[in-house]
Amino acid sequence: MSKGILFVLSGPSGVGKGTVCTALRGKLSELVYSVSATTRSPRLGEEDGVNYFFKTREQFLDMIQNDQLLEHAEYVGNYYGTPRDFVEKTLESGKDIILEIEVQGALQVKEKFPGGVFIFLLPPSLDELKDRIQGRGTENQATIDHRMSVAVDEISLMEHYDYGVVNDEIDCACKRIESIIVAEHCKVKR
Template identity: 50%
Template sequence: MSISGLLIVISGPSGAGKGTLCNLIKKEFPSIYYSTSATTRSPRQGERHGVDYLFMPKEEFLNLKENNGLLEWAEVYGNFYGTPRSLVEENIAAGKDVILEIDIQGALHIKKQYPEGVFIFIVPPSIGELKRRIESRGQNSPEDISRRLKSVHTELAYVSEYDYVIVNDKIETAIAKLKSIINAEKCRPQRRKINFD
């Protein structure tokens, strides 16, 4: 019996806690391949190339895009982000589960290519909490914070495109829900190839 690799796509507004949840889920499921997105933005304090993002110049990113090297790409807040194609496809083909933490534009593009994927939207408990989280990073200008908060209502309009929604109020509860979703999806009969010959 073999199990197909599971593609898990996680999206949500900036400050919803996607990164925190993904870091915790990596500890719970160490065999999952966590896709590292490429970006043209500058690293934030403490971020590492090849771990948090593949930081690259705009020219290099555009070259990768034009040579079909990205599953999806988007321009977000003036920077380019994208998902390198090769490692995602190789891991899924090998039966490994893959997590993509990407923006809504990218998730909708991926859904067209992988409708069998599991699409999970993370939301904060309130706009006030979202603002507190973004401000507590200490890495965003007041203009950037304002722009991110204004985009929340637009982003929430796409919730119905996702399979699941997790309200990230308490991290312990949110991670328990995410684990439950992954475990349940891995048990779906459509994901297993049962053959006893």
């Protein structure tokens, strides 16, 4: 049996990674979604091993120490990361797995897993991205400006990715990603 392929879906904050990933999961039932580890407390209804692998701070730091995470980051006081073990076991079983992560995290994964396929989700335009960030309606102007400048920096990192997919319509973006998955399975070098 051939091994599965690791697909990493990333892109600037606000581009719609989560929405596209959820839509893809609905369409491709055989695609496994990577479960992150986190030190934050479970919210109502969240299950260990389904929504997240819930870890204590000590457990998480041990995982970092033992190279058991493909990437990790700290966000508002909690750690988040991608357990290597879950990814490797899924690939060994012949199934594809998809990771939806931030741009910096994806570059960490690329170092540890150069055989992965790195997909960068792009906004149709910077104006459109600004609309989407503003559209959340939860942030003031300084925060919006800061997030836009971070997004522009992140977009410049696209050159490290294999594919760039424009998220104009969720359905079109999903179809492009589905095509990338099919094409990667046809590659002779695999």
